[in-house]
Amino acid sequence: MSASPTIELLAWSGCPSHTAAERELRGILDELGVTDVSIVTTWIEDDATAAERRFVGSPTLRVDDEELIPPDPSDTFALTCRVYRLADGGFSPTPDPEQLRRALADRFATTQRVAPPRGRQE
Amino acid sequence: MTQPDLDFTLPAAGGGEVSFREISAGKPATVVVFTCNHCPYARAWHDRLQDVARDYADRVGFVQINSNDATRYPKDSFEMMEARVAAGEFATPYLWDESQEVARAWVPKATPHVFVVDANGDIVYEGAPDGYHGAPELRQWRGEPGQWLREALDDVLDGREVARPRTEPIGCSIRWNAANAELDQGPSPAELW
Numbered sequence: 001m002s003a004s005p006t007i008e009l010l011a012w013s014g015c016p017s018h019t020a021a022e023r024e025l026r027g028i029l030d031e032l033g034v035t036d037v038s039i040v041t042t043w044i045e046d047d048a049t050a051a052e053r054r055f056v057g058s059p060t061l062r063v064d065d066e067e068l069i070p071p072d073p074s075d076t077f078a079l080t081c082r083v084y085r086l087a088d089g090g091f092s093p094t095p096d097p098e099q100l101r102r103a104l105a106d107r108f109a110t111t112q113r114v115a116p117p118r119g120r121q122e
Numbered sequence: 123m124t125q126p127d128l129d130f131t132l133p134a135a136g137g138g139e140v141s142f143r144e145i146s147a148g149k150p151a152t153v154v155v156f157t158c159n160h161c162p163y164a165r166a167w168h169d170r171l172q173d174v175a176r177d178y179a180d181r182v183g184f185v186q187i188n189s190n191d192a193t194r195y196p197k198d199s200f201e202m203m204e205a206r207v208a209a210g211e212f213a214t215p216y217l218w219d220e221s222q223e224v225a226r227a228w229v230p231k232a233t234p235h236v237f238v239v240d241a242n243g244d245i246v247y248e249g250a251p252d253g254y255h256g257a258p259e260l261r262q263w264r265g266e267p268g269q270w271l272r273e274a275l276d277d278v279l280d281g282r283e284v285a286r287p288r289t290e291p292i293g294c295s296i297r298w299n300a301a302n303a304e305l306d307q308g309p310s311p312a313e314l315w
Contacts, residue, residue: 014295017162080195081294083162091165092256 057082152183156230163293189225232293247274249289
């Protein structure tokens with residue numbers, strides 16, 4: 001029996017946004033009907049670990065060590081709050097919900113039934 | 123509220139120096155915002171704070187300060203501040219508190235942390251700019267609840283006691299340098315939001 005897929009939430013305790021990120025992540029997984037996924041939080045608390053884990057800021061979401069939302073190439077590895085860009089061009093401490101939804105659907109659609117977006121009829 | 127030593131004189135991105143005394147002279151209210159370049163909360167609220175500054179420019183003094191340790195956070199360097207000012211991102215002076223002496227006096231908990239000072243030198247509001255950085259309806263003033271900074275300014279300008287004098291600031295904690303490390307209080311309580 002294969003292990004259930006895992007989403008790794010890399011977080012730094014100096015930034016307050018990981019709680020909201022996990023809440024939003026769980027909400028989107030529920031909406032998508034993805035149930036067999038674990039969320040594991042990895043705390044990044046020093047610069048050496050940030051560099052080793054290629055951590056550009058908190059929160060960062062990965063599956064199989066691949067970024068769900070790829071960072072900007074100019075971002076450096078550091079203990080910091082991660083800046084996400086929203087679809088409207090604005091800044092946010094957490095990922096754009098629709099971008100995250102698409103990333104999760106792409107990642108898990110082949111292994112689980114994915115429900116249509118909220119409000120859309122099949 | 124405990125009053126810090128309000129006055130300061132700091133270098134401004136874009137040139138010159140600016141003092142609190144100068145900004146507040148003749149104004150019934152003055153807004154001091156501790157902010158920075160690197161923090162997503164400061165960036166998310168930024169445009170709305172500039173909207174407030176522009177809307178009240180004829181009646182209210184307004185200044186923004188970066189106190190973060192740029193050796194730990196290069197995006198918060200004076201050069202990066204100047205680049206943002208040159209790009210027209212700021213509606214007010216953007217000041218560099220390199221020594222962190224001003225932050226030590228005012229003790230902001232996060233970026234952004236907003237203070238409103240009345241003509242008597244009393245802090246009559248401190249906290250977050252408004253109810254939630256991600257609420258599009260709060261971008262413009264249309265009377266929606268949660269416009270805490272605007273509501274505080276309107277109270278002061280109308281001669282009323284500020285109805286909501288304090289809210290919980292949310293954002294990135296101030297990045298203190300080694301000399302001020304004892305002030306590091308960790309993250310602000312975002313989970314309350």
